[in-house]
Amino acid sequence: MMKNIVLMVVALILFSCNNTTKKDQETQTAGEVNIYTHRHYESDQELFKLFEEQSGIKVNVINASADELIQKMSLEGTKSPADVLITVDAGRLHRAKTSDLLQSISSKILDSIIPSHLKDTENHWFALTKRARVIAYARDRVNPEDLSTFEALTDEKWQNKLLIRSSGNIYNQSLLASIIANQGEVFAKEWVAGIVKNMARTPRGNDRDQVKAVAAGEGDLAIVNTYYIGLMENSSNPEEVQVTKSIGLFFPNQETTGTHINVSGAGVAKYAPNKENAIKFIEFLVSEEAQSVFALSNYEYPVNENVEVSQTLKNWGDFKEDKINLSLLGENNKKAVILFDEGGWR
C-alpha cells in the first residue's frame, strides 16, 4: 500500500515537472500557435521544429483524425484553443468550413503560391500537398495500353480482376465524389455497380494490401494512392520493395478529365486565439523550404510549383491532374457514401 502511494506521488511529480518546463518555454518565446492536425509524419515534426527556430513561435500539437478534431473544435466553440486545422483530404476541410469552424484569410504569399483549384473559393483553406489516385497493374499480366480511365474499369474484361479497399476510406469516397461532380449521380451509381461486379474479393485491408494482392496474383489491377506506393518502394521490408517491382503505375483519365487527386491542407480556425501566428505558420508550410521537406521525405507532390518532386515520384513521370475545385469533393462526399452502400460496396 505504502509503495503504491510513493509511486503515485512520483508519478504526480513527474507530471508537474513536465508542465512547468513547458510553461517556462512559452514565456520566453514570441507567443505560440496551436495546431490540430491529422498529419503525423516525421517530416511534419521536422517542419514544426524548423518553424519554431525561425520564428520563435512555440508550436503545440494535437494529433487525431480530422473528424475527431472537427468534432472537438465545434464542441469547444468560441473558446477553442485551435489556431490551425490540418487534414489529409479536401472533403474534411470543406466540412470544417460548412460547420463554420474556419475563417477566410487574405495572404499575398498564399495567393501567389497556391493554384486556384487547390484552395477554397473563399480562402478558408489551402492545400499543402497532393496525392494522386492511380491504377497499379501486374506487369506480367496486363498491357497498360488496355487501361484508359477509372470509368473504363467497369468493363467486363476486368471481371474478378479488380482490387480496391473498403468504401469507408476517404480516398475512395473522394474518387466517387469526383465522378459524381464530373459525370453526375446516375452515372456514378452505375459505376459503383460495375466496379463491385469486377471485384476480385470483398474489400479488406489498406492500399498496401491491395498492391500485395496484385503481386500475388489475386487480381490484376488495384486502385491505390501514389503516396502508399512511394512508401512501399522505399520500405524497410525487402518483401514490399520486391512487390513494387512486379507492378506498374498507370495514371488514368489522361485523355479526359485528368487523374483524380486529393490534397492535405490547412485552414485557420474561426476563433483562433493566435490568428497572425496561424497565418505565418501556413505561409511557412507552403514556402519552398518546407515544401521540399514534404516532397523529399513523404512521397507527396508539393503544391509549390517551384519545388522539385522526389526521385521516386520523378520516376513515375508527369501527369495531368483533374482540376475540378476540390470543394466539390466535400460537397458530394455524403452522396458518394450513400451510393457505395446502395451498391453493396463494403
Place this chain on the structure above:
Amino acid sequence: MREAGDNEIFSIKNRLLRLKRDSNRWSLIALFVVLLIALPILTIIFELFEGPGESWIHIVKNLLGQYISNSVYLLIVCSLLVLLFGVTTSWLVARYEFPFRKQLEWLLILPLAIPSYIVAYAYAGAFDYGGSLELIQRFFGIEFTRIDIMNRFGLAFVLSISLFPYVYVSTRAFFLNQANNLLEASRLLGVGEFRTFFKLILPLARPAIIAGMILVLMEVLNDYGAAQYFGVNTFTTGIFRSWFSLEEPETAIYLSALLLVLVFALILFEKWQRRKVQYSNESTNSERIYRKQTSKRKQFVIFCIVITPVLFGFLIPLAQLIYWAVLTYSSVFDATFVILSLQTFGIAFLTATVTVIFATLLIFSAKWNRIGFIKNLSRLGVLGYAIPGAVIAIGIMIPTLALDRWLMGLITSLSGNTTGFIIHGTLFALVYAYAVRFLAVAYNPIESTTLKVSNAIPDASKTLGVGNFKTFFKIEYPLIKTGMLSAFILVFVDVLKELPLTLILKPFQVNTLAVRAFEYASDERVMEAAIPSLFIIFTAAVPVIFLNKLLVSK
C-alpha cells in the same frame, strides 16, 4: 374491498417518508458516484431523444442487417472461444503442477498488453503475401499456402485470443481462493476429477466467468480498428461511418444508444438468471487450492494446452512485432520513447488508482445503502465500457465544457479577466474520462470477489458497533484485495492501450505510447508502429508480473 390502510402504505407521502428513513449517507455517496460516472452516458442517452438523422432510413435499409448479423456472430463466436481459452487455462494453472507453471501464470495475462488492433495487424502481416509465414515456408522450400485471416472468423479469433485474459484473470482468482473446500468435499465423496469440474466447480465459478466475459464482449462490441481493417462491418464501424462519412453525429449516437440497450439487456439477463442462485460462500477463510501432482506425460500435455493461447495471443504477435521493429529500428527509435513510456506509465497508474477507488466506493456504498433502486442504479456505471471511446469523449466533453463555460463566466464576472478552459483539455478531464470508460473493468473483478465474502463477519463487526469504514479496512479489504489488484492490473493495461479517448481529450503536452503507435498505423505504416507497440508491451509487463506475484503469493 381494499382496506383504507393499503392505500396509505403506498401513498406518495409514505413512500417519501420511507425513503427518508432508509437513506443514509451511503445512499448519497452511491448516488453521487453513479451520477459522476454515468453523466457522460446519460448525456448520450439524452441525445437519443433528438432522434436519428435523415440517413437513418438509408442505414436501416442497406446496412443495419449486416451490422446486427456480424455483431451477433462476433458475440457468439468470441464467447465460445474465450470460454475455451480462459476457463481451461485458469483451471489447469490453478489445479495442476507442471513445468513453467509460474511463468505461464503471468504470460497468460500478457496478451492483454497488445492493443487488439495491433494483434490484428500482426496477424494480417504474418499471413500476408510476403509475410512471415511465406518467408518461413520459402526457407524450408515448402510451397506457399496462404491462410486467409481477414474475414469474420479471423476477426473473432484475433479478438478472442487477445481478450481471453479477462476471463482467465477473474476465473483464476476464484479457483485459487475458493475452490479448495469444494474439491476436498467432492474428493471425500469419491467423485472423479472430471465430474467435479463440470458438475461443481464450473457452475460455482459462473459469476467470475461471466464477469470476465462481459468485459470481453463489451470490448468486442466496441472494437473499431481490427474490424475496419479486416473489412467486417459491425455496429461500431457503423457508428464511425454514420458519424464521419455520413456526417451525422446524431445518427451515430442513436446507433451507440442501440448498442447500449443491447449491452444493458445482456447484463440484466445475466442478473436475472443469477437471481435464482445464492452465491455467498460461508467459509471465507478457505485455504489456498491444493495443487495436484500428475505423471510426467500428463504434465507435458497440460503444458502444451496452456502454452497454446500464450503462443497465439502473445508470442506470435510479439515475434512479428520484433521482426518489424528490427526492420524499422533505425528510422523510428529515439530517446523520447523512454520519456514517453514514463509518462504513459504515470497516467495509467494514476487512472488505475482512481478507477479502483471509484469502483470500490460504488460497490460498497451501494451495498451499505438501504434503498433498493440505488443498488440497481449502481450498475449503470459499468455501461461506459461498451460505448466506443470516441462517443464517450463526446459524452464527457458536453458536460465538462458546460461546466467550464459556467466557471469561466463566473471568473470573468468576479475578476474581469477571461481565462481558457479549466477542466477541459487537462489531465483531470482525461483521467475522469478514463475512469468513466474503464469503471466496468475495475467493477467486475471487485464485485465478484465481494460476492464471495459472506456477510456474516462484517455484520458481526457492525453489530459490535464498529463503523462501516473501519469494518471495511479491517475485514473486507483484506478479503477482496485480490479482486482489487486484478482490477488495478486490468485498468492499468487498458489505459496503456487506450486510443480514441486519449486522442480527443489529451492535453497539448501529454502523449502516450498508444498515440505514437496509432500515428504510424493509421498511415498504413504498420511496421513502424511495432516499436511503440513493443514499448506498450514492456510497460504493461512490469506491473503485470509484479502484481501477479502479489496475487499468487498472498
